[in-house]
Amino acid sequence: MSEKLLFELSSPGREAFSLPASDVPLRPIEELIPEEYRRAEAPALPELSEVDIARHFVRLSILNHHVDKGFYPLGSCTMKYNPKVNETLSRLPGFANLHPHQPESSFQGALKLMYELGEYLKEIAGMDQITLQPAAGAHGELTGLLMINAYHRNKKRPRSKIIIPDSAHGTNPASVITAGFSTVQVRSNSKGLVDVEELKRELNEDVAALMLTNPNTLGLFESQILEISKLVHDTGALLYMDGANLNAMMGITRPGDMGFDVVHFNLHKTFSTPHGGGGPGSGPVGVKDSLAPFLPIPMVAKRTGGKGGEEYGWEWERPLSIGRMHGFFGNFGVMVKAYAYIRQNGPKGLREVSENAIINANYLKENLKSYYDLPYDEVCQHEFVLSGEKQLKQKGVKTLDIAKRLLDFGLHAPTVYFPLIVHEALMIEPTETESKESLDEFMQAMIQIAKEVEENPEIVKSAPQNTPVTRLDEGKAARDLNVRWKG
Numbered sequence: 241m242s243e244k245l246l247f248e249l250s251s252p253g254r255e256a257f258s259l260p261a262s263d264v265p266l267r268p269i270e271e272l273i274p275e276e277y278r279r280a281e282a283p284a285l286p287e288l289s290e291v292d293i294a295r296h297f298v299r300l301s302i303l304n305h306h307v308d309k310g311f312y313p314l315g316s317c318t319m320k321y322n323p324k325v326n327e328t329l330s331r332l333p334g335f336a337n338l339h340p341h342q343p344e345s346s347f348q349g350a351l352k353l354m355y356e357l358g359e360y361l362k363e364i365a366g367m368d369q370i371t372l373q374p375a376a377g378a379h380g381e382l383t384g385l386l387m388i389n390a391y392h393r394n395k396k397r398p399r400s401k402i403i404i405p406d407s408a409h410g411t412n413p414a415s416v417i418t419a420g421f422s423t424v425q426v427r428s429n430s431k432g433l434v435d436v437e438e439l440k441r442e443l444n445e446d447v448a449a450l451m452l453t454n455p456n457t458l459g460l461f462e463s464q465i466l467e468i469s470k471l472v473h474d475t476g477a478l479l480y481m482d483g484a485n486l487n488a489m490m491g492i493t494r495p496g497d498m499g500f501d502v503v504h505f506n507l508h509k510t511f512s513t514p515h516g517g518g519g520p521g522s523g524p525v526g527v528k529d530s531l532a533p534f535l536p537i538p539m540v541a542k543r544t545g546g547k548g549g550e551e552y553g554w555e556w557e558r559p560l561s562i563g564r565m566h567g568f569f570g571n572f573g574v575m576v577k578a579y580a581y582i583r584q585n586g587p588k589g590l591r592e593v594s595e596n597a598i599i600n601a602n603y604l605k606e607n608l609k610s611y612y613d614l615p616y617d618e619v620c621q622h623e624f625v626l627s628g629e630k631q632l633k634q635k636g637v638k639t640l641d642i643a644k645r646l647l648d649f650g651l652h653a654p655t656v657y658f659p660l661i662v663h664e665a666l667m668i669e670p671t672e673t674e675s676k677e678s679l680d681e682f683m684q685a686m687i688q689i690a691k692e693v694e695e696n697p698e699i700v701k702s703a704p705q706n707t708p709v710t711r712l713d714e715g716k717a718a719r720d721l722n723v724r725w726k727g
């Protein structure tokens with residue numbers, strides 16, 4: 241990697257600013273700051289011009305792969321292209337400069353936007369009430385589970401267990417433990433779906449809820465969901481849906497109609513907020529009426545009165561609420577983008593989003609399945625899972641090698657080694673925003689890699705070669721963290 245550190249680019253005396261001469265009389269620092277708080281030496285900061293700094297960071301930004309640079313089929317993560325107009329809208333001064341302590345009457349527009357976003361999400365998921373507070377999917381899971389706990393306690397019959405399938409995303413068991421429950425795992429059957437017989441054996445009066453992802457992390461629709469819902473509810477337990485895969489069902493079907501009592505949304509996956517760099521996200525949680533008393537406070541409420549006959553405000557009156565889940569009201573900027581995205585697409589457009597996500601995934605799956613193992617050969621939803629097992633057994637090439645080789649083609653790798661139930665998993669989610677040309681480019685690269693494994697496996701095992709850095713020791717950075725500059 242040729243890019244130098246800012247410290248190495250530094251040149252004494254260079255500055256990125258120029259200020260007019262001060263007309264305030266100078267006073268020596270000794271008069272203003274006591275000695276014990278003063279440095280003996282100036283800090284060792286880099287000295288650079290504005291051009292140096294801008295170019296340094298732009299060069300770094302294009303060394304990395306990102307969704308505005310190329311295809312990013314990271315399964316489960318929904319790394320899709322996000323319309324830039326939504327960024328512009330979320331930065332409008334009236335939104336971006338709001339202060340959370342302003343009086344309600346001074347930001348009626350923002351409150352109305354939050355209220356209407358909640359109404360849209362309820363409609364999309366078939367839920368009765370909603371909170372926009374949680375900051376991401378995992379935070380939404382915790383919120384939903386705390387409400388489930390409060391629900392059972394309020395019935396004076398606390399329950400301690402949550403059932404999760406073995407294909408679940410890692411945040412599910414983590415949230416279960418954080419919420420104070422313990423997990424019970426149910427296996428998937430040979431079709432990659434919840435094994436209903438095993439579920440029956442695990443259901444009892446101690447189970448608070450079943451937590452499901454639908455479509456599940458194999459990209460398969462849980463076709464027995466109505467039967468599952470009845471079994472769960474018959475024992476007094478509730479049904480939680482991890483809604484991270486909602487981009488496979490918008491306008492086609494709804495969690496509420498399948499019997500789910502709680503669902504979280506990942507606005508930063510399904511509804512057009514760029515993510516992957518660590519945030520911000522937003523994970524609203526929709527619930528059926530039975531759980532509404534436990535929703536976090538404050539809620540956004542619409543009241544009669546004010547100009548035009550309606551006004552919006554915070555509602556704090558909810559005696560059984562689990563309390564607050566976020567400082568102030570959640571990540572508002574993400575809500576603006578989601579609101580704009582939903583309004584731009586409308587009901588028909590959202591359905592097309594899901595249909596195209598499904599078509600794109602099936603197109604890749606059908607064209608790649610003769611080159612890689614496809615453990616669950618079914619019509620998939622928005623993603624599918626291949627296995628590199630054949631390549632490993634025949635040529636000793638690991639899935640990690642295949643993923644690294646893709647980088648040489650200027651493509652981002654799929655998710656690897658997840659879900660855990662598929663050996664050497666390659667989890668591919670193309671999303672709806674890709675053209676046939678970019679899907680074909682990825683497909684051709686995957687096919688070429690499969691051929692290389694046959695003819696010249698070393699090239700795959702030693703990949704990547706065309707990237708700013710070659711194969712990294714992925715454990716070393718965590719075990720041997722040293723970020724000090726040795727100048």
Ligand SMILES: *Cc1c(COP(=O)(O)O)cnc(C)c1O
Nearest residue numbers: 316376377378409411482484506
């Ligand atoms: C992304 C994801 C989550 C977690 O969501 P975050 O917003 O990253 O916290 C949970 N479940 C599934 C299936 C996911 O894809």
